[in-house]
Amino acid sequence: MELTPKEVKELQEKLLIVHRFISQKKKFKNFYYQGIDVKENIPRDQGLVYQLMKLDDPEDLLKNCIMELEDMKNDGRSFPLFHEFLINHDWTFLYQKYGMKTSDDVGKLDLERLLELL
Numbered sequence: 001m002e003l004t005p006k007e008v009k010e011l012q013e014k015l016l017i018v019h020r021f022i023s024q025k026k027k028f029k030n031f032y033y034q035g036i037d038v039k040e041n042i043p044r045d046q047g048l049v050y051q052l053m054k055l056d057d058p059e060d061l062l063k064n065c066i067m068e069l070e071d072m073k074n075d076g077r078s079f080p081l082f083h084e085f086l087i088n089h090d091w092t093f094l095y096q097k098y099g100m101k102t103s104d105d106v107g108k109l110d111l112e113r114l115l116e117l118l
Contacts (some may be wrong), residue, residue: 005073012069013094014109018049019062020091021103026059048111 003011052058063082070085095101099108 008069008072011114012066015062015066017094017103018106021106022058049106
């Protein structure tokens with residue numbers, strides 16, 4: 001299945017938001033509940049995000065997907081390190097673009113295109 005450049009960009013942006021959401025949840029859990037087994041409070045209606053949170057290392061999976069999409073956008077040209085890549089994004093713009101106030105609104109993202117690719 002071929003993606004248009006616009007679809008690649010949108011999919012990458014959505015994955016960036018999901019990555020940020022999961023990363024923030026994990027950091028919060030590690031900081032406040034270090035050494036305690038606590039279940040994540042992720043509503044099941046967030047589908048893919050809920051499923052990703054059950055994986056051992058969803059951040060690494062998302063990181064690889066995001067960078068593969070970046071590689072597709074740049075036709076194999078080199079790109080910055082992942083943490084630099086994250087810093088270069090305007091999160092406020094991305095949240096507004098997809099009708100979100102914060103990363104906690106991740107359930108508002110339409111991730112059907114990603115599911116089709118998987």
